[in-house]
Amino acid sequence: MTTKVKQSPRERLLEAAATLPYRDGVGIGVEALCKAAGVSKRSMYQLFESKDELLAASLKERSAAFVARALPPADDGRSPRERILYVFERVESLAGAPEFRGCWYLAVQIELKGQSHPASRVAHQIKAQLTAFFHAEAERGGASAPGLLARQLILVFDGASASAGIGADHLTGLISPTVTTLLDAADMH
Amino acid sequence: MTTKVKQSPRERLLEAAATLPYRDGVGIGVEALCKAAGVSKRSMYQLFESKDELLAASLKERSAAFVARALPPADDGRSPRERILYVFERVESLAGAPEFRGCWYLAVQIELKGQSHPASRVAHQIKAQLTAFFHAEAERGGASAPGLLARQLILVFDGASASAGIGADHLTGLISPTVTTLLDAADMH
Numbered sequence: 001m002t003t004k005v006k007q008s009p010r011e012r013l014l015e016a017a018a019t020l021p022y023r024d025g026v027g028i029g030v031e032a033l034c035k036a037a038g039v040s041k042r043s044m045y046q047l048f049e050s051k052d053e054l055l056a057a058s059l060k061e062r063s064a065a066f067v068a069r070a071l072p073p074a075d076d077g078r079s080p081r082e083r084i085l086y087v088f089e090r091v092e093s094l095a096g097a098p099e100f101r102g103c104w105y106l107a108v109q110i111e112l113k114g115q116s117h118p119a120s121r122v123a124h125q126i127k128a129q130l131t132a133f134f135h136a137e138a139e140r141g142g143a144s145a146p147g148l149l150a151r152q153l154i155l156v157f158d159g160a161s162a163s164a165g166i167g168a169d170h171l172t173g174l175i176s177p178t179v180t181t182l183l184d185a186a187d188m189h
Numbered sequence: 190m191t192t193k194v195k196q197s198p199r200e201r202l203l204e205a206a207a208t209l210p211y212r213d214g215v216g217i218g219v220e221a222l223c224k225a226a227g228v229s230k231r232s233m234y235q236l237f238e239s240k241d242e243l244l245a246a247s248l249k250e251r252s253a254a255f256v257a258r259a260l261p262p263a264d265d266g267r268s269p270r271e272r273i274l275y276v277f278e279r280v281e282s283l284a285g286a287p288e289f290r291g292c293w294y295l296a297v298q299i300e301l302k303g304q305s306h307p308a309s310r311v312a313h314q315i316k317a318q319l320t321a322f323f324h325a326e327a328e329r330g331g332a333s334a335p336g337l338l339a340r341q342l343i344l345v346f347d348g349a350s351a352s353a354g355i356g357a358d359h360l361t362g363l364i365s366p367t368v369t370t371l372l373d374a375a376d377m378h
Contacts, residue, residue: 025215026216109357111299127357154358155358167304169340174341181371
């Protein structure tokens with residue numbers, strides 16, 4: 001339960017919606033979310049149209065933090081190749097945390113099934129930003145087929161985070177050689 | 190709803206548990222499962238201890254069909270490299286179906302979160318069989334690091350099926366060059 005007194009009910013709901021469904025699944029009830037946020041259901045429905053809208057708002061609100069955590073800073077002096085590898089080093093590092101359950105933006109889409117769900121749409125857009133980052137770096141690094149490389153990298157990103165999220169693999173000694181092989185095959189410098 | 194008269198209540202429940210949660214998520218209620226199977230809740234609880242056990246039994250019962258659908262026949266004359274590529278051709282082909290929602294054994298583990306859930310344990314074992322297949326073929330094909338290659342292949346398998354399952358990528362022109370690159374890098378023949 002969030003006890004930071006400075007947070008508004010809206011902020012507490014967004015935080016609950018960012019943490020509880022990640023840990024327990026999107027099927028978590030409105031009551032559990034409101035209880036964790038210390039907000040009445042009545043107040044929740046005054047702030048958000050539905051649980052679906054709360055979930056979508058929470059994903060959107062956290063997307064900047066996700067990008068800051070996953071991507072290297074702009075113009076940090078790293079080469080395009082190093083900037084791509086940076087993302088996967090971050091995944092490997094985050095995957096080591098006991099509370100890691102994989103990429104939330106992938107899990108949300110898998111769990112919600114329909115692509116028309118408001119939260120699925122937000123999650124899809126955020127992952128599209130990551131693909132766009134890979135594509136831009138692949139182009140800057142002179143990759144032979146930047147579109148293909150970007151698709152390969154997001155595929156590895158999703159496979160790796162899913163695999164680590166369910167505890168099937170720890171990623172150590174896996175993700176770096178895999179990405180390196182794909183970058184080399186694309187003549188990426 | 191299943192209407193095949195020859196199926197027993199048990200078989201109808203196993204079929205409902207294999208199809209509805211795949212389409213709608215593991216959060217689907219016991220009532221919906223029983224309704225689809227045309228079986229009373231009382232009968233269901235006489236046959237299965239809980240919804241969790243029904244789900245686990247359904248996954249286990251379908252695993253032979255999954256293996257038959259995903260893997261090449263034993264001793265079919267294909268080389269180890271071709272046998273691995275066969276699996277990914279199957280994924281690409283299955284991913285084109287409108288009802289495709291990705292690998293069910295991965296989704297179940299992502300949706301259930303806990304690795305101790307009976308259905309998660311069954312799903313984990315079935316995926317371990319697939320990894321063992323990749324490992325055996327990698328060894329037979331003289332891969333330089335068969336253990337690493339097997340981990341890479343299951344990572345691509347999971348990333349690809351997840352990506353196609355949420356409609357983020359159609360896999361065409363993606364999965365084959367990715368696997369080929371990894372097989373080449375492992376000197377796999």
